Amino acid sequence: MELETLVKGLEIERINGSLDKDIVGICYNSRETKEKYLFVAIQGFKTDGHKYIEDAIKRGATSIIVEKDVEISDRNITIIKVKDSRASLSKVSSDFYDNPSKNMEMIGITGTNGKTTITYLVQSILECADRKTGIIGTIGSVINGELKKTENTTPESLVIQKYLHDMHRGEIEYCVMEVSSHSLDLKRVMDCNFDVGIFTNLSRDHLDYHETVENYFNAKLKLFYMTGKCNIINIDDFYGQKIVEKISSLDIPVLTYGIRESSDIYATNIEYHSRGVDFVLNTPKGSIDINLNIPGEFSIYNSLAAASCGYFYGIDLETIKNGLEAVKGVKGRFELVPTDKDFTVIIDFAHTPDGLEKVLTAIEKFREGRIVVVFGAGGNRDKTKRPIMGETVGKYADFLIVTSDNPRYEEPEKIIDDVVEGVKKVNDNYIKIVDRKEAIEYAIKNAKPKDIILLAGKGHETYTIIKDNIIPFDERQIVLDILKKLND
Numbered sequence: 325m326e327l328e329t330l331v332k333g334l335e336i337e338r339i340n341g342s343l344d345k346d347i348v349g350i351c352y353n354s355r356e357t358k359e360k361y362l363f364v365a366i367q368g369f370k371t372d373g374h375k376y377i378e379d380a381i382k383r384g385a386t387s388i389i390v391e392k393d394v395e396i397s398d399r400n401i402t403i404i405k406v407k408d409s410r411a412s413l414s415k416v417s418s419d420f421y422d423n424p425s426k427n428m429e430m431i432g433i434t435g436t437n438g439k440t441t442i443t444y445l446v447q448s449i450l451e452c453a454d455r456k457t458g459i460i461g462t463i464g465s466v467i468n469g470e471l472k473k474t475e476n477t478t479p480e481s482l483v484i485q486k487y488l489h490d491m492h493r494g495e496i497e498y499c500v501m502e503v504s505s506h507s508l509d510l511k512r513v514m515d516c517n518f519d520v521g522i523f524t525n526l527s528r529d530h531l532d533y534h535e536t537v538e539n540y541f542n543a544k545l546k547l548f549y550m551t552g553k554c555n556i557i558n559i560d561d562f563y564g565q566k567i568v569e570k571i572s573s574l575d576i577p578v579l580t581y582g583i584r585e586s587s588d589i590y591a592t593n594i595e596y597h598s599r600g601v602d603f604v605l606n607t608p609k610g611s612i613d614i615n616l617n618i619p620g621e622f623s624i625y626n627s628l629a630a631a632s633c634g635y636f637y638g639i640d641l642e643t644i645k646n647g648l649e650a651v652k653g654v655k656g657r658f659e660l661v662p663t664d665k666d667f668t669v670i671i672d673f674a675h676t677p678d679g680l681e682k683v684l685t686a687i688e689k690f691r692e693g694r695i696v697v698v699f700g701a702g703g704n705r706d707k708t709k710r711p712i713m714g715e716t717v718g719k720y721a722d723f724l725i726v727t728s729d730n731p732r733y734e735e736p737e738k739i740i741d742d743v744v745e746g747v748k749k750v751n752d753n754y755i756k757i758v759d760r761k762e763a764i765e766y767a768i769k770n771a772k773p774k775d776i777i778l779l780a781g782k783g784h785e786t787y788t789i790i791k792d793n794i795i796p797f798d799e800r801q802i803v804l805d806i807l808k809k810l811n812d
């Protein structure tokens with residue numbers, strides 16, 4: 325693509341060099357530069373992309389977007405100084421890939437918990453209605469059944485636009501995408517032409533990045549000003565109500581959902597059981613029984629969000645029902661590990677106080693024996709949530725094993741102590757085992773009949789992060805290996 329065409333929509337401050345160049349690719353990491361590439365230098369949190377301009381040029385970049393003044397000796401290199409590199413990366417990426425989001429229905433989901441689960445529920449409903457759907461989110465991108473792992477829940481703008489382009493080429497009509505608060509703040513989704521926005525809930529998380537809950541909320545709020553067709557909001561959530569107030573002046577329909585407050589889409593006749601939850605789904609166009617295969621009240625909320633989206637797209641209630649019921653579970657979300665024992669092992673991705681509260685209240689409803697929880701907190705992430713997570717688990721569990729969960733650059737013992745601060749307030753029945761595998765082994769070897777062992781925090785992750793190293797760690801496999809050893 326012509327450089328001149330590519331930079332047309334940018335807020336440019338100065339151009340040095342020719343715009344008459346063919347650009348064959350874009351990158352924001354110098355190490356990924358190839359011949360005839362445009363390199364976008366970004367000031368990051370760990371380092372500054374402007375330091376790697378020479379590296380990008382050595383590897384073949386012919387043009388550079390910067391937001392700082394830089395000295396480049398090579399006259400053949402075009403330097404485009406812009407106001408904002410991250411915004412420019414988003415714009416050039418979208419243009420380079422022919423603005424794929426404009427050719428698809430784009431559904432963005434934001435909120436602290438439930439996003440990944442809802443993407444799968446929405447996909448299932450849309451596919452039951454014969455509408456081809458792709459996913460971008462925490463587990464990865466899903467394009468025509470192929471799963472590709474991504475570094476972040478919401479990847480960098482260049483990656484998003486490439487995936488959307490691949491989806492469009494694969495004749496996908498709908499993209500359902502998790503939109504993290506980081507991505508809204510860091511302009512990763514600026515050029516996604518969202519049609520529908522869904523809000524799940526907001527509770528304590530990511531204060532390492534956002535510093536205050538207000539900043540966190542304001543980042544999430546941005547999504548609902550970007551949508552073109554409909555906003556779908558959980559009004560049982562305090563922040564959901566705030567969003568509805570804020571966006572009431574916009575000229576765009578709002579669909580509300582919930583159980584407690586009176587809303588457009590709601591659930592009644594709720595019956596909980598260990599393998600799922602039954603309820604009646606009520607919409608302005610009628611009601612239908614749902615027999616969901618995922619347990620807990622939180623799963624009703626996730627289903628209502630997805631059902632509201634199906635409803636907005638005119639899908640009939642029978643098809644919505646089929647879509648919701650077809651989901652047998654999402655990887656690492658309330659996932660039962662098959663055992664031939666008289667106790668149950670559940671792998672779940674709860675890594676916030678609210679997520680833990682929700683999953684434990686769901687378990688409370690059908691437990692017959694003890695609740696044993698093996699959990700920890702991630703390193704180099706929100707420290708304020710650690711004692712609250714500890715206290716929450718302490719409230720519900722009969723026995724707690726506090727262990728590691730992706731320590732990253734922190735001392736695992738220190739993270740565990742932060743969690744235990746909260747546990748101690750409400751429960752003395754805990755032990756600390758730093759090695760997560762040993763912690764799981766301890767829980768299983770000491771299990772009593774009817775125990776429910778919840779392994780919380782790692783969900784779908786099949787690795788552990790220690791410093792910058794990603795080390796294989798698959799909880800499912802670990803459980804199966806331990807059980808096999810017990811049987812031998």
Ligand SMILES: CC(=O)N[C@H]1[C@@H](OP(=O)(O)OP(=O)(O)OC[C@H]2O[C@@H](n3ccc(=O)[nH]c3=O)[C@H](O)[C@@H]2O)O[C@H](CO)[C@@H](O)[C@@H]1O[C@H](C)C(=O)N[C@@H](C)C(=O)N[C@H](CCC(=O)O)C(=O)O
Pocket residue numbers: 352353354355365366367368369370371372373374376475476477478479480504505506507510
């Ligand atoms: C805080 C944060 O979000 N950081 C993200 C950000 O990194 P950054 O801008 O700080 O980058 P940096 O490492 O300082 O480097 C600056 C620039 O120099 C470039 N560089 C660097 C080295 C080199 O040799 N050459 C070079 O060009 C880098 O490619 C980059 O463009 O941009 C990077 C590229 O997109 C992301 O990978 C990185 O995510 C990190 C890994 C991360 O952990 N992010 C988490 C906090 C996150 O985003 N989480 C959310 C929320 C999840 C949830 O819902 O719970 C998510 O969406 O995943």
Ligand SMILES: Nc1ncnc2c1ncn2[C@@H]1O[C@H](COP(=O)(O)OP(=O)(O)OP(=O)(O)O)[C@@H](O)[C@H]1O
Pocket residue numbers: 435436437438439440441442462477502524525622623625626656657658672673674675678679680682683783
């Ligand atoms: N609606 C909900 N409300 C509260 N907790 C939930 C809800 N849905 C799921 N959870 C809990 O949160 C965990 C994470 O769920 P899910 O992966 O769907 O959320 P997410 O928003 O995608 O998380 P992330 O921000 O890490 O991407 C689940 O394993 C479950 O314990």
Ligand SMILES: N[C@H](CCC[C@H](N)C(=O)O)C(=O)O
Pocket residue numbers: 477675701702703705729730781782785
């Ligand atoms: N999306 C979440 C993942 C947390 C998963 C947990 N295993 C951890 O490492 O803290 C986050 O970025 O906070």
Ligand SMILES: [Mg+2]
Pocket residue numbers: 439440441461462463477502
């Ligand atoms: Mg997710």
